[in-house]
Amino acid sequence: MTKPLLTINDMSITFTSPDEADIEAVRQVDLTLTPGKTLALVGESGCGKSVTARAVLRLLDKNAKIPTGEILFDTGSGAVDIAKLKSDSLAMRALRGAEISMIFQEPMSSLSPVHTIGDQVDEIIILHDRLNKKQARERTVSLLDQVGVPGARDRANAYPFELSGGLRQRAMIAMALACTPKLLIADEPTTALDVTTQAQILDLLRQLQDDFGMAMLFITHDLGVVAEIADDIAVMYLGDVVEQGDVFDVFRAPKHPYTQALMNSVPRLMRKAERQRLTPIKGTVPSPKDRPVGCAFTSRCPHAFAPCPTVRPERTQIGADHVARCHLLTHVREEAMA
Amino acid sequence: MTTLLTVENLSKVFHLGGSLFREGRELVALNDINLTVEKGETLAIVGESGCGKTTLGRCIIKAQPVSSGHVFYHRDEGGHVDLTTLGKREIEPYRRDIRMIFQDPMSSLNPNMRVFDIVAEPLRVHRLLRGKELEARVYDTLGKVGISPDAAGRYPHAFSGGQRQRIGIARALVLNPKLVIADEAVSALDVSIQAQVLNLLDDLKEEFGLTYIFISHDLGVVNYIADRVVVMYLGHVVENAPTDLLFERPRHPYTEMLLEALPIADPSRRKGRNKELKGEIPYLGNRPKGCPFHTRCKYAQDICRAEKPALRPINGTAQLAACHFAETLDLKGAYEAPIKAIA
Amino acid sequence: MAVDTVQPTVHVDLPKARNRRESQLGLMWRRFRQHKLALVSLWVVVFFYLVALLAEFIAPVDPVHYSARYTYAPPQGLHFVAQNADGGWEFGPYVNGYKTEIDPVALRRTFVIDEEVRIPVRFFAESEPYLLAGVIPLSVKLIGVENPRDPFYILGADRLGRDMLSRLIHGTRISLSIGLAGVTLSLFFGIVIGGFAGFYGGWFDSAVMRVVEFIRSMPTIPLWLGLAAAMPKDWSALQTYFAITLILSLIGWTELARVVRGRFLSLRTEDFVTAAQLDGASDWRIVTRHMVPSFTSHIIAAATLAIPGMILAETALSFLGLGLQAPIVSWGTLLQDAQNIRTLATAPWLLAPGVCVVIVILALNFFGDGLRDAADPHGR
Structure with a gap:
């Protein structure tokens, strides 16, 4: 097994606000990313998936803290704990962009509207790799070419608003890859795109991963996209990672009731004769303030029983590479032992 | 089955950017649309952004004026009426029969009105009910969509997205409509909430004998809910077929491309790379000559660049497609295993 | 039918118990209260408007009452505790008297x-009978000396020995009310014209917006000067007052019309407005019931922010002698007396109206900012 590139151990993130109690947006998350592999972070809105990803780049809002846990990033010459770095420190800035970069859902808001995309990519290359302008532009053009921007040399002189949504997303990917990062964080990169464009971008990301060998942390709410692109999956619900593991294992035999329910909520392509009624999860996601001390899913879980609201389920190993936090898993075992 | 609605040669042209100094551009959002909606069916309209599906929905209910063509609404008591020719007063009774559900649960409810008033508004405007009767109807409708009557005094901001969408559905249903146009009604919702709303729409359809026009970009949802699917591309209907036929064996290359691109929530059916997805949707303003899809079609021939194919039945079935080679192309469907025959 | 009834969940950013039945304005007030500076400013504004409303009651003497004996008398201040000659303490409000000294160098009194x-x-204190705000007959003042012949100049006196405090208080009434009246007038024009432009769009909208741009591109001071100079000299005080209000709102409506039009345009595309149209609601019902309530808060904020401009404009015009004229007391006319440096050196208290202008303008601006932020939670 390859050495992990990024290891998140027991990380929590809390948001403080002047008039209200602190909110623990993410609690005790463990994640591991290996080079060349994609970990998909899945969950519905407000589950803490984006916050988790931003914590890796220390792009959190000012009122967010990481009170416990570590984010170990392997720089090649020893591990750095990102959780201990200041978000504007030199060390963090050296990681950002060069070692870890990020692409967003809406490229328009992360590209500068007053600079051509070529200039924006050039700038990153010049900043991190100390090339001169001409060399940088050569790199830019070959990058844009690599991410599938047709007529890269001309398009480098285009402003973001002159490009279609798909091309903008490609340009942003080129920017993110300008310094051949070891880790790419993709926050819902295809959500705003049409389905055919989405398929193209997913293809591109896989292709680039093969070429560059970077690890990818892919955030999405779409289980279809996860199934297409991920090697590993971590399912989040209200700040908890409830289940994680190899994508094939988790899809084949989801163990946590939330994962199961989520998968049953997605309509499958089926002939009319075989079509079954969807079984949605009852109720709605409670506010993080009302999250039970125990399992976050208690209020909507069809199997909830005595210990669920009060005792937080431990991480339980199910398979070689498959972990879930659910009392059902341990409870059954205890009963068997008794 | 009886026909409820017939759309005939409907076109919609937007005039853009005209000013004193230069002539504006014409943007054909809908080009000669023909379709029928049968009573009791769920007709899905799918396509990517800019294909005209939302405009079509709004033109049917005359939320936007049409440029040419007709929308015939077939009345229960027999005969039909062309909605496009009706004035503001004359169309009112038909707007009671045809209602709309909107995509964005945030912007579709007036933030300054209580839920009760939002749902009661159409009844009040049409002066249908008042006093106790009105109250009873509103509470009854809210109950049907799963909003407890205790909550009727609250403002929309106190509700989650899924609940707001239920309120929007209640507003549509409170007039006992015959046809409901749902424009991306579940697209903004989380999957688990989306499933709740889809089931709700299903139940309500049965209970009220509704007909749906379900506008969506999500083929998975469409497959689940629709009886028939209309695929649109750049303001054209390129395919119109019963759901099973369309997913089994699409007859238009664009439909195939959509199905090909659709991610399936099952890693063992992962499609992998080397999908032949070419290009991007052209800007509506410079629509290609000939078949609108030829710029991205891998099967395109000379004739496609020169001549626009007409929408026609394929091999005498209920499947209509607008492709010169619809009969001969063997296009890939999305169902897992081929099935022998469909009754 | 199997529909699971769900209880509404309360939005994350709102405390649970309180938001049950809050309207948009209620929400706005809650957000506003968190803005401390704006809250303080609100009280300052309320204080000044109360003073303006109760001017006759609060002002110790008539603003035009003059006394040649006390030309440029300095502020007496108001004292509450005094030590007697025998060392005992005496409580109760009093002011000191004046004595005259001859400056041996300048030989000036x-x-x-x-x-x-x-x-x-x-x-x-009892006083001559008067009408409060022109309506309520009263013969008592908030504060007064026991013997009306005694000098009473808490904030000093002006060139004619008139009480600065009383004049300031009466000036507050005129200056603040002219701001309010001007904004009300602007608001009326702004809402009607901007509303039509925004709701119907088309050529009317274009025409209105060109007119707005034209008016806004004119330099305001010369325009005001011109208009003010065109006013007949023989107009009564009241006529001038209304004429000035009209002149001020002639420019003021453009900004508000822009705000209203913008809100209408953006609301027109909101789904809930389309929904109301499809409900069959008339244009009138859509505007009054669906659209206007959605932006009253924005209008209130915009109007509040427009008041300071009006007050400043009035002050500037009157200061230059082109606005309100002498018998009318406003901050601007009061500041006319503070025009030359020598007077200022001997009687700096004449600048008191300037201090009031600064305080009120700042308070109104902070208050307006607070309102605007509260009205638009996404604006921050």
């Missing part, structure tokens, strides 16, 4: 506060 003389002051 100056007033000096005479701490020996104590003129007792009473709250709710």
Whole structure:
């Protein structure tokens, strides 16, 4: 097994606000990313998936803290704990962009509207790799070419608003890859795109991963996209990672009731004769303030029983590479032992 | 089955950017649309952004004026009426029969009105009910969509997205409509909430004998809910077929491309790379000559660049497609295993 | 039918118990209260408007009452505790009297506060009968000296020995009310014209917006000067007052019309407005019931932010002698007296109206900012 590139151990993130109690947006998350592999972070809105990803780049809002846990990033010459770095420190800035970069859902808001995309990519290359302008532009053009921007040399002189949504997303990917990062964080990169464009971008990301060998942390709410692109999956619900593991294992035999329910909520392509009624999860996601001390899913879980609201389920190993936090898993075992 | 609605040669042209100094551009959002909606069916309209599906929905209910063509609404008591020719007063009774559900649960409810008033508004405007009767109807409708009557005094901001969408559905249903146009009604919702709303729409359809026009970009949802699917591309209907036929064996290359691109929530059916997805949707303003899809079609021939194919039945079935080679192309469907025959 | 009834969940950013039945305005007030500076400013504004409303009651004497004896008399201040000659303490409000000193160099008569003389002051002192705000007959003042012949100049006196405090209070009434009246007038024009432009769009919208741009591109001071100079000299005080209000709102409506039009345009595309159209609601119902309530908060904020401009404009015009004229007391006309440096050196208290202008303008701006932020939670 390859050495992990990024290891998140027991990380929590809390948001403080002047008039209200602190909110623990993410609690005790463990994640591991290996080079060349994609970990998909899945969950519905407000589950803490984006916050988790931003914590890796220390792009959190000012009122967010990481009170416990570590984010170990392997720089090649020893591990750095990102959780201990200041978000504007030199060390963090050296990681950002060069070692870890990020692409967003809406490229328009992360590209500068007053600079051509070529200039924006050039700038990153010049900043991190100390090339001169001409060399940088050569790199830019070959990058844009690599991410599938047709007529890269001309398009480098285009402003973001002159490009279609798909091309903008490609340009942003080129920017993110300008310094051949070891880790790419993709926050819902295809959500705003049409389905055919989405398929193209997913293809591109896989292709680039093969070429560059970077690890990818892919955030999405779409289980279809996860199934297409991920090697590993971590399912989040209200700040908890409830289940994680190899994508094939988790899809084949989801163990946590939330994962199961989520998968049953997605309509499958089926002939009319075989079509079954969807079984949605009852109720709605409670506010993080009302999250039970125990399992976050208690209020909507069809199997909830005595210990669920009060005792937080431990991480339980199910398979070689498959972990879930659910009392059902341990409870059954205890009963068997008794 | 009886026909409820017939759309005939409907076109919609937007005039853009005209000013004193230069002539504006014409943007054909809908080009000669023909379709029928049968009573009791769920007709899905799918396509990517800019294909005209939302405009079509709004033109049917005359939320936007049409440029040419007709929308015939077939009345229960027999005969039909062309909605496009009706004035503001004359169309009112038909707007009671045809209602709309909107995509964005945030912007579709007036933030300054209580839920009760939002749902009661159409009844009040049409002066249908008042006093106790009105109250009873509103509470009854809210109950049907799963909003407890205790909550009727609250403002929309106190509700989650899924609940707001239920309120929007209640507003549509409170007039006992015959046809409901749902424009991306579940697209903004989380999957688990989306499933709740889809089931709700299903139940309500049965209970009220509704007909749906379900506008969506999500083929998975469409497959689940629709009886028939209309695929649109750049303001054209390129395919119109019963759901099973369309997913089994699409007859238009664009439909195939959509199905090909659709991610399936099952890693063992992962499609992998080397999908032949070419290009991007052209800007509506410079629509290609000939078949609108030829710029991205891998099967395109000379004739496609020169001549626009007409929408026609394929091999005498209920499947209509607008492709010169619809009969001969063997296009890939999305169902897992081929099935022998469909009754 | 199997529909699971769900209880509404409360949005994350709102405390649970309180938001049950809050309207948009209720929400706005809650957000506003968190803005401390704006809250303080609100009280300042309320204070000034109360003073304006109760001017006759609060002002110790008539603003035009003059006394040649006390030209440029310095502020007496108001004292509450005094030590008697025998060392005992005496409580109760009083002011000191004046004594005259001759400046040996300039040979000029100056007033000096005479701490020996104590003129007792009473709250709710009896006075000549007057009408409060022109309606309520009263014969009591908030504060007054026991003997009306005694000098009473808490904030000093002006060139004609008139009480600065009383004049300031009466000036507050005129200056603040002209701001309010101007904004009300602008608001009326702005909402009607901007509303039509925004709701119907088309050529009317284009025409209105060109007119707005034209008016806004004109330099305002010369325009005001021109208009003010065109006013007949023989107009009564009241006529001038309304004429000035009209002149001010002639420019003021453009900004508000822009705000209203913008809100209408953005609301017109909101789904809930389309929904109301499809409900069959008339244009009138859509505007009054669906659209206007959605932006009243924005209009309130915009109007509040427009008041300071009006007050400043009035002050500027009057200061230049082109706005309100002498018998009318406003901050601007009061500041006219503070035009030359020598007067200022001998009687700096004449600048008091300037201080009031600064305080009120700042308070109104902070208050308006607070309202605007509260009205638009996404704007931050």
